[in-house]
Amino acid sequence: MxxxxxxxxxxxxxxxxxxxxxxxxxxxxxxxxxxxxxxxxxxxxxxxxxxxxxxxxxxxxxxxxxxxxxxxxxxxxxxxxxxxxxxxxxxxxxxxxxxxxxxxxxxxxxxxIKPEVELGQYKGLEVAKVDATVTDADVEKEVKALLEQNAVLEVKETGSLENGDTAIFDFEGFVDGEAFDGGKAENFSLEIGSGQFIPGFEEGMVGLEVGASKDVDVTFPTEYHAENLAGKKAVFKVTLHEIKVKKGAELTDEWVKTLNRPNVETVEALNAEIRKSLETNKAAQAKNQLIDEVIDKAVANAKVDVPKEMIDTEIDYFKQNVEAQAKQYQLDLDTFIQLSGLTKEIFEQQALEQATKRVNQSLVIEAVGKKEALKATEQELSERYESLANQYNMSLEEIKKYVTNDLVERDVVFQKAVDFMVDSAVQK
Structure with missing residues (x-):
């Protein structure tokens, strides 16, 4: 050979x-x-x-x-x-x-073959400091959202349709005078201003009174998921049957008790719980943002010639994950892509971009682990195996049949390389 x-x-x-x-x-x-x-x-x-x-x-x-x-x-x-x-x-x-x-x-x-990586700077990288402070306004916003979630709809007895109201109406759409599939519904419920319909539709309904009918002129977006409608002008004939408005709950101790949250029975306790949750989430978001910026900079500073085969393999993984999501909704991949508001071409481009990014990141992080001679200890390997066993609800003996020691060691060293770069970063 x-x-x-x-x-x-x-x-x-x-x-x-x-x-x-x-x-x-x-x-x-x-x-x-x-x-x-x-x-x-x-x-x-x-x-x-x-x-x-x-x-x-x-x-x-x-x-x-x-x-x-x-x-x-x-x-x-x-x-x-x-x-x-x-x-x-x-x-x-x-x-x-x-x-x-x-x-x-x-x-x-x-x-x-897996290419050699020429690392640039990966230690002491300067990154933006992320503010993870939770303000009173943040807490108030969450409380307000909680009140709105628990709001009830009541019939609006007088007046016309306004933003924020919920309309109960019939509609039928026409393109070039012809009705099209999926363009008709009766007693449809829509919150005006929610942006659920194509641009111009909800705005065109504002001012309607109960019992009134109207033609609403719109243009489908050029990137609309149904290609036969994309970019075309349409007329929707609408008839308004009923207007409903939200009646929000009042922020009181009695209302808080109805939420049935453990150890939360007062407004003060609710605010404290929400603040703690926000602090946890913001801290995690800040850490993830820091990790992303550090890795992106390390990749940008490195030189690597990625073979097409690695990109193609990662694209396959990306598509398999999307197909798995589609199956959860009992949809095929093409239908799932359409309902996500994407064309097949845009989806393919996103798959390529994501795959290219992930492969470059993986190669650079592995190279850092090798350069710093990072190793996995026996304790770290044991902890990782236990974590995998819990994640997949399997015994240690079972998980070791499917996941080799080499794979677990590579996973541990990979994470240690990320931690190494993040810990050495300078936040400014």
Whole structure:
């Protein structure tokens, strides 16, 4: 095996194949072929080798034999400690037509490998200091939102439809005078000003009185999820049946008790609980923002030539995660993308951008761990295994069957590298 580095993220490995090695491949190919062919006078799978070769020719086994040999040679590449393969191989320098059973021949595999990272500054990075202070206004905002969540709708007896009111109405949409699918509903409930409908629709309803009808002219956004409507002008015929207004709850100790929160029975206790929750959330957000900025700067300072194979693999992971989300709503991927307000092209671009970012981050963080010679202690490995076992509701013995020690160690070192960079950062 001769290994030649042809770029920072790709190598060519050349192999010589002896007649004995190729014969072993032919044996494997014959064992497979005899189960699929029918030869008169022999039961399926029992035709002798010499009879098979007389009838079909030994050359009929060459392709399968070669694939077997290539697979074994690729296993040798995978076990090589000098490189870490990140994609499937490409066969090069092979003259298939010249292969002969009794002669040696050679071929090469080009494979993508995890690239070396040229780190820039990653220690002592200057980052913005995030204010995680919780103000009285923050608490008041949360209390107000809680009151609104517990508000009830009451019929508005007089007056016209205003922002903040809830309209109960019928509507039907037309494009070029023709009704379209999904453009009609009866007794639909909509809070005016919520932005649930396309721009211009809710504004066009303001001022309507109960029992009145109106044509509302709108234009669908150019990036609307239904391509047959995107960018088109439409007319919605609406008839208003009822107007409802929110009646908010009053902030009293009695109302607080109705929330049934443990150890929270007064307005003062509610404010204290909300403040504590906000402080916890803001601290976590500040920490995450700090981590993101540190990693982004470390990546920007580094040089790395990422192979396409790594990006493609990460794109597959990204799409699998989105498909899993879609299945939770019993939707296929295309429908889920549309309902998310995206076109397929925009989704593909987002997948590419996210994958590229994640791969670059991962490579740089791993390089930092290697540069700083970070190691996982036995205690850290045990704690990580226990965390995984709890996360997946499995015993330690079960989780260790699925997650190797190498993977857990890599995970621990990865997190230690992130912590190392964050702890050394200078907040200004």
């Amino acid at each position: 001769k290994l030649e580095k042809i770029s920072n993220n790709r190598v060519k490995v050349t192999f010589d194949v002896t007649p004995a090695e190729f014969e072993h491949g032919l044996d494997h190919a014959f064992d497979h072929a005899k189960e699929t062919v029918e030869v008169k006078g022999f039961r399926k799978g029992h035709v002798p080798r010499n009879i098979f070769e007389q009838k079909f020719g030994v050359e009929s086994l060459y392709e399968d034999a070669l694939n077997h040999v290539i697979g074994h040679k690729f296993d040798e590449v995978l076990s090589n400690k000098e490189i870490e393969v990140v994609g499937q191989p490409q066969v090069v320098d092979l003259d298939f037509a010249s292969i002969k059973r009794e002669e040696s021949f050679s071929f090469a595999l080009e494979v993508a």
